[in-house]
Amino acid sequence: MEEPEEALLVRYSEIGLKGGNRPLFEKALVENLRSAFAEFGPLHIQRLRGRMLVRGPVSAHDLARVAQRVFGVASVSPAQCLPRGLAGVKEVAVAQAKVALQEYLGRTDPIPMKVEVRRADKSITTPSVEIAREIGAALLQLDSRFKVDLHNPEVRVGIDLRGEGSFVYATSLPGPQGLPVGTTGRAHCLLSGGIDSPVAAWMSMKRGLRVDFVSFYSFPFVGPQTKEKIQKLAEHLMRWQPVSALHVVPFSDYQIAIRDHCPAAYRTVLYRRAMQRIASIIARRRKGRALITGESLGQVASQTLANMSLIEHASTLPVLRPLVTFDKLETIEVARRIGTFDLSTLPAPDCCTVFQPPKPVIYGRLKDVEEAEARIHVGTLTHEAVRGTEKIPLTLQP
Numbered sequence: 261m262e263e264p265e266e267a268l269l270v271r272y273s274e275i276g277l278k279g280g281n282r283p284l285f286e287k288a289l290v291e292n293l294r295s296a297f298a299e300f301g302p303l304h305i306q307r308l309r310g311r312m313l314v315r316g317p318v319s320a321h322d323l324a325r326v327a328q329r330v331f332g333v334a335s336v337s338p339a340q341c342l343p344r345g346l347a348g349v350k351e352v353a354v355a356q357a358k359v360a361l362q363e364y365l366g367r368t369d370p371i372p373m374k375v376e377v378r379r380a381d382k383s384i385t386t387p388s389v390e391i392a393r394e395i396g397a398a399l400l401q402l403d404s405r406f407k408v409d410l411h412n413p414e415v416r417v418g419i420d421l422r423g424e425g426s427f428v429y430a431t432s433l434p435g436p437q438g439l440p441v442g443t444t445g446r447a448h449c450l451l452s453g454g455i456d457s458p459v460a461a462w463m464s465m466k467r468g469l470r471v472d473f474v475s476f477y478s479f480p481f482v483g484p485q486t487k488e489k490i491q492k493l494a495e496h497l498m499r500w501q502p503v504s505a506l507h508v509v510p511f512s513d514y515q516i517a518i519r520d521h522c523p524a525a526y527r528t529v530l531y532r533r534a535m536q537r538i539a540s541i542i543a544r545r546r547k548g549r550a551l552i553t554g555e556s557l558g559q560v561a562s563q564t565l566a567n568m569s570l571i572e573h574a575s576t577l578p579v580l581r582p583l584v585t586f587d588k589l590e591t592i593e594v595a596r597r598i599g600t601f602d603l604s605t606l607p608a609p610d611c612c613t614v615f616q617p618p619k620p621v622i623y624g625r626l627k628d629v630e631e632a633e634a635r636i637h638v639g640t641l642t643h644e645a646v647r648g649t650e651k652i653p654l655t656l657q658p
């Protein structure tokens with residue numbers, strides 16, 4: 261028998277993919293997988309129907325670990341590839357099941373198991389059920405704890421018989437789901453050092469947006485540790501997208517002008533409007549089609565419906581708020597899962613706590629905001645902030 265070759269079988273969800281969008285989706289997924297696998301050197305990615313097969317000089321388990329962070333991937337299976345046909349399939353299935361059983365070392369009660377055969381290669385005339393039955397029998401012989409359970413299996417042995425070859429696997433690992441980064445466009449996330457905005461950025465990437473980061477930095481009122489913290493957060497988020505940039509906007513002059521000339525109660529709303537105004541310009545120059553924030557309804561005074569609407573008025577792009585209906589605990593749960601929580605909770609002040617009034621307005625009015633902004637040089641302040649912005653390029657992180 262020919263030695264089977266190891267590869268990674270990558271599945272993507274086709275639900276919601278309209279005919280015309282599918283080639284775009286598949287092409288982006290291949291490109292993003294290639295970028296994610298760059299650390300391993302050149303690999304071979306083959307498209308099969310509804311799947312992709314990745315082969316290279318590294319173990320399929322290493323490939324799996326990386327593919328689990330590529331949006332658009334539904335699940336992955338390290339698989340053994342055999343030439344087209346049934347020769348060797350049973351033996352390899354048994355060997356794969358043996359590997360999967362290593363996870364069940366101490367277990368004594370029955371292990372529900374199922375053999376799933378897909379016979380796309382119709383030149384194989386044996387019916388799928390018959391193939392499944394025969395392999396199932398071999399597995400029952402391998403380990404007496406195995407018990408066939410077609411409805412709730414814990415071990416699924418997959419046999420994929422195709423024209424391109426026969427693929428056998430016994431483990432499936434979940435992918436991050438979502439859509440490949442870049443397929444729904446590009447947006448700019450207002451990234452603070454808090455818990456919320458990094459989660460909002462991650463959720464946007466999950467829906468296929470390439471996310472650039474814009475952060476407002478009020479040096480010297482906040483120190484370099486704040487900038488480093490933001491940079492660490494942005495870099496961490498680069499585990500899920502191939503390329504991006506962090507734009508660090510000098511914000512203290514704007515804040516000083518607001519402090520010195522505008523009603524104290526309106527400061528936070530005015531800071532936020534300034535941020536959206538500046539971020540819209542930066543985004544538009546770089547083909548950004550939306551802004552993203554970590555705002556959540558009712559969380560703080562500036563996140564009432566009235567104030568959020570005043571704030572978004574200053575943006576010339578749509579404002580996406582992935583967390584608008586999230587409870588803080590739900591956001592924290594995601595932050596922990598994606599690993600931003602520990603970075604977000606490092607101590608470092610945020611620019612918005614600078615000159616914070618004791619009693620911020622809760623239901624701000626547009627008329628008051630316009631009056632307040634008439635007292636400062638909005639155009640010049642905006643222009644200067646955009647001009648002083650530092651762009652830090654970001655690349656995929658392992």
Ligand code: ATP
Nearest residue numbers: 450451452454455456457474475476553554555611
């Ligand atoms: P976060 O945890 O994301 O900071 P938050 O609940 O603390 O959110 P705010 O601090 O009021 O809420 O900020 C609301 C949103 O405004 C943030 O989620 C973020 O998108 C944006 N934002 C706030 N401060 C900054 C900043 N310094 N730079 C960039 N964006 C900011």
Ligand code: MG
Nearest residue numbers: 452453454610
């Ligand atoms: Mg904050």
